[in-house]
Amino acid sequence: MFDIRRLHKEEYAKAAALADRTFRDDTQISMATAFPALFSAHLGQGFGAFEHGELVTFLGIMPYWIHVDSARIPVYALGSVCTDSRYRGRKLASQVLEAVLDHARAAGAPLLLISGDGPLYRRIHCAPFGVAYAHRLTAPNHLRRDGGHTAGRADWQIRELKPTDWFRVHALASARAVRYEQSLVDLATAIASNPLASCAHSVHHALVAEQDGEVRAFAVLAVPYREDDEAPTVVTEWAGDAAACAAIFHHILCKGTQQRPLQLFLSESENDALAPFLETIQAERQRNQGTVCILSAEKLFADLKPYCQARDTELAATLSAKPADANRTTLTIGEHTLTVTPEELVAFVFDTGTPPNEHAPISHWSSEIEILRQRLFPLPFPFTGGLNFI
8 A cells, every 4th residue: 555645854865866766877966956946845845655654656846936927827847757666557656646736726726837748647638738939050140140130249248157147137037028937046046956957968058148248138058068969059048138149149159169059949929039030940830848737727817817908808807717527617708608628728728729739639619719719818838948847
């Protein structure tokens, strides 16, 4: 008989050891170092399955606030899901996941972000969501020198981030309309911890673009630390003036000691901001990283009320949701009512109407409802594969 419960404070070291055995090799830092909040006894968000006091399955969750313009949404992110090799195949992760869902709902989070998309998550109706744009830049001329500014202009000073930059860098990050909420210490810790970068045998380098003595943009780069690794340098996070960011990217492509491609994954709003500075190259339109489970449409719509009102006050007043049965939700928008599956609910909130892959559910609502939906949605969302990846 397995004991399914939240971890006690003294058990997080065991969770980190299990995660390291599952996900790490001898060249990688510990999961506890890369994801300190996920293995934090102070936050106390880890769940596990125990046999005779031994931790055999671990699921880590992390609470975040996500800002979407004037709305602020409480969100949980799930990651570091692992089971001791001796206990696999017993559906322990599924049992622990049910405890995680109960915990997230009790905490008031309407969304659960999942870093994976496997059967474990499909069973609880997690679905691909949103849109991201992948750009692979291989030469300086992939960045335009127009768009109102010059990407490689001489008056941009590109340098390493210094300890005296934190106030300005944090202000730039906090000015993004669509973002994860981060304190100054959260931002500095995430850059130093190399969360997603360490999973790809990479390490963070943070650069800033300065003009007239003022930091105008910053970018965090995940650079492979193996010389024989041909993987690209990945832009993990960036914020600030788009022209200044383009100058950072131009500098990397011009000055890099290793001839690596530069990989960008951009949310819709980020792609729009950088579009004037990206040469005409084919971007790969794909889903946001991972999957999402909408735990409560009613709570989500309540949290999104300021955002929806700013888009269309009259229509926002008609938007509502209530459970139809164990799995389905009844939505009202305008004078229309429809009942949707969990996957269709994700599509209603996050899809543009032209999903980038074949896994999206077929929307069965009428063209009249779709016209109304597009006055409020899709919901803009930050790219989930950045500094806040779990």
